[in-house]
Amino acid sequence: MARRILSFIFLTIPLMTLAQQPTIEYTLGMSRPSTHLMEIEVTYSNLPAGEAMVDLSLPVWRSGRYVVFDFAGGIQDFSAADGSGKPLSWSKTDKTTWHIQKGSATKFTAKYMMFANEFQSRTKGLNDGHLFVDPMSSFMVMEQYRKLPLTITIKPYGSWRVTTGMDPVKGKANTFTAPSYDYFADSPIEVGTQQEWEFTVDGKKHVLMIAGEGNYEPEKMVKDLTKIVEAHKEFWGDLPYERYYFMVHMMANPSGATEHINSNVFDIRPYVFQNPNGYRGFLGTEVHEFFHTWNVKQLRPKGINPYNFVKENYTEELGISEGTTDYYTGVLMTRLGFSTPQQFLEGLANTVRGDRERPGNLKQSVSESSFDAWIKFWRNTEESVNYESDYYDKGSNVSLLLDLEIRQRSKNEHSLDDVMRTMYERFPLSGTGYTLADLQKVSEEFGGGSFQQFFEDYVWGTKPLEWEKYLAYAGLQLSPREKETKPWLGITAGGDRMRVFRVLAGSPAYEAGINVGDEVVAFNGYRVSGNDLTTRTEEMKEGEKITLTVFRDNRLREFTVTLKNRPVPNYKVEKVKEPTDLQKSIYESWLSTEW
Numbered sequence: 001m002a003r004r005i006l007s008f009i010f011l012t013i014p015l016m017t018l019a020q021q022p023t024i025e026y027t028l029g030m031s032r033p034s035t036h037l038m039e040i041e042v043t044y045s046n047l048p049a050g051e052a053m054v055d056l057s058l059p060v061w062r063s064g065r066y067v068v069f070d071f072a073g074g075i076q077d078f079s080a081a082d083g084s085g086k087p088l089s090w091s092k093t094d095k096t097t098w099h100i101q102k103g104s105a106t107k108f109t110a111k112y113m114m115f116a117n118e119f120q121s122r123t124k125g126l127n128d129g130h131l132f133v134d135p136m137s138s139f140m141v142m143e144q145y146r147k148l149p150l151t152i153t154i155k156p157y158g159s160w161r162v163t164t165g166m167d168p169v170k171g172k173a174n175t176f177t178a179p180s181y182d183y184f185a186d187s188p189i190e191v192g193t194q195q196e197w198e199f200t201v202d203g204k205k206h207v208l209m210i211a212g213e214g215n216y217e218p219e220k221m222v223k224d225l226t227k228i229v230e231a232h233k234e235f236w237g238d239l240p241y242e243r244y245y246f247m248v249h250m251m252a253n254p255s256g257a258t259e260h261i262n263s264n265v266f267d268i269r270p271y272v273f274q275n276p277n278g279y280r281g282f283l284g285t286e287v288h289e290f291f292h293t294w295n296v297k298q299l300r301p302k303g304i305n306p307y308n309f310v311k312e313n314y315t316e317e318l319g320i321s322e323g324t325t326d327y328y329t330g331v332l333m334t335r336l337g338f339s340t341p342q343q344f345l346e347g348l349a350n351t352v353r354g355d356r357e358r359p360g361n362l363k364q365s366v367s368e369s370s371f372d373a374w375i376k377f378w379r380n381t382e383e384s385v386n387y388e389s390d391y392y393d394k395g396s397n398v399s400l401l402l403d404l405e406i407r408q409r410s411k412n413e414h415s416l417d418d419v420m421r422t423m424y425e426r427f428p429l430s431g432t433g434y435t436l437a438d439l440q441k442v443s444e445e446f447g448g449g450s451f452q453q454f455f456e457d458y459v460w461g462t463k464p465l466e467w468e469k470y471l472a473y474a475g476l477q478l479s480p481r482e483k484e485t486k487p488w489l490g491i492t493a494g495g496d497r498m499r500v501f502r503v504l505a506g507s508p509a510y511e512a513g514i515n516v517g518d519e520v521v522a523f524n525g526y527r528v529s530g531n532d533l534t535t536r537t538e539e540m541k542e543g544e545k546i547t548l549t550v551f552r553d554n555r556l557r558e559f560t561v562t563l564k565n566r567p568v569p570n571y572k573v574e575k576v577k578e579p580t581d582l583q584k585s586i587y588e589s590w591l592s593t594e595w
Helices: 002-020 181-185 218-236 276-291 318-335 341-357 366-371 393-409 416-426 436-447 452-458 467-472 508-512 532-538 581-591
Strands: 023-029 037-045 053-057 075-082 089-094 097-101 108-115 124-126 131-133 150-155 161-164 175-178 189-192 195-201 204-211 243-250 257-259 263-268 476-480 491-494 499-503 519-523 545-552 555-562 571-575
Touching: 037 124, 075 089, 075 097, 097 108, 150 181, 161 243, 175 181, 189 204, 195 218, 204 218, 218 276, 218 318, 218 416, 257 276, 263 276, 276 318, 318 341, 318 366, 318 393, 318 581, 341 393, 341 467, 341 476, 341 571, 366 393, 393 416, 393 436, 393 452, 393 467, 393 581, 416 436, 436 452, 467 476, 499 508, 499 519, 508 555, 519 532
Parallel strands: 023 150, 204 243, 243 263
Antiparallel strands: 023 037, 037 108, 053 097, 075 108, 089 097, 124 131, 131 189, 150 175, 161 189, 195 204, 257 263, 476 571, 491 499, 519 545, 545 555
């Protein structure tokens, strides 16, 4: 009998623990779409009776965009009540935390309205056409329970339907479940009249979702997306999800795309799909965002694993998360046949020019660009190009050099492909994340010998990239496209009023005192518009002086500019005439093409 009693006790303890575990239920309503107000509720049940006060907090940023948004500014009409409906007292302790006095209540519900009209930032938007929400922007959480499973019930407006990567709850319409708040926060929700096309890769469901009208061809898109998924499966070795959603929004003024745990969201102009370059741009973005499914959504830097939702998450590794992803976008587009090798080389020539023409690359390292993303990169100030690097572009460029260096040292037996796959295996999402030191170590395993100097020069340092040296490993030579460069101003201007939005440090315009925001109205006394500024400047000779007339703060000003020839030429990248066997081998395996 005693043995039976003990067995009963041991069997019931886990059941009691499970029964006492708090449950979390969210509700999302949208009864008046034209007001842009989402109706949100969150209910916590089975809470400890002795926990008299609890905190609900809202994230201040969203994944994929390392800048503080302060979403809490959109919250209206917050209230809280216990399980019987009795109002609970609450107060705010900081900009994003609601302190609720629940007393001995074991259940409470918080309700609030969230103003949502930020479609272009891919955070939260509701209008009479549809709703889109990145949960990180709108749903509060109790930090101590963020690892617990939860459900969300969505109440669509009218006949709208729901699309999300979360698992549906059987028997409950428009109710979904997530294994944790972190997973929930990474599962965007679309509610509207969107269309869906399903396809299967490796036995797993994939969905192309399109919201809005356009000149797209879904059958062609599905065929090409299938190729993209298959190529990534071959690259990484697995598909780390049970289903995946390609969520495409047709927008007049799109602003980009964002990766998520088993989906991505892509804003794009509706009538670009019949243009070869426009469609190739669509495919390139999808390659980039899908590569993130592994690189950053699974293989995550230590500084952002796990996320701290209510403050900045500092990391030096965004040059890998974003830059290496950007690098492989071009490589995979070529390997897949979406871009030709010649298009890749032409793009590479433009990349070299952009790298060498950006003054900020000599001022800030790619690791520092990553660390300071929260206060610099995403602010995109008028001085960014002059004093900051770019962990997207510079990270991509350094990844290219690292890839070629590993191929050269290993006699093309290994590459950055091997490094990324090994990193993915060694640093799973369930771990603590990786550092740049870890990347260096794995690179040394495949490249042989020390990579300390490489990382000191190009990752932690600001040494100019030695493009000629590294491209030669693949049998490529870099040279100026023209015999000599033409005069330039060093500014970028445009729009109806020819406003200046970039002035490069050290350029003729910079030395003459031209500022960002100036409105250029005349060149040597004659009106300029469109490309006039560039073409007229290039018709001049080095050393000539010209007068730029601008409006600054509504005041007409004149500046004398002494022209100089552009310091960085237009480049071309070509294959050498007589490659070595190793050069030929590297080029062919790198781009999956014949010499």
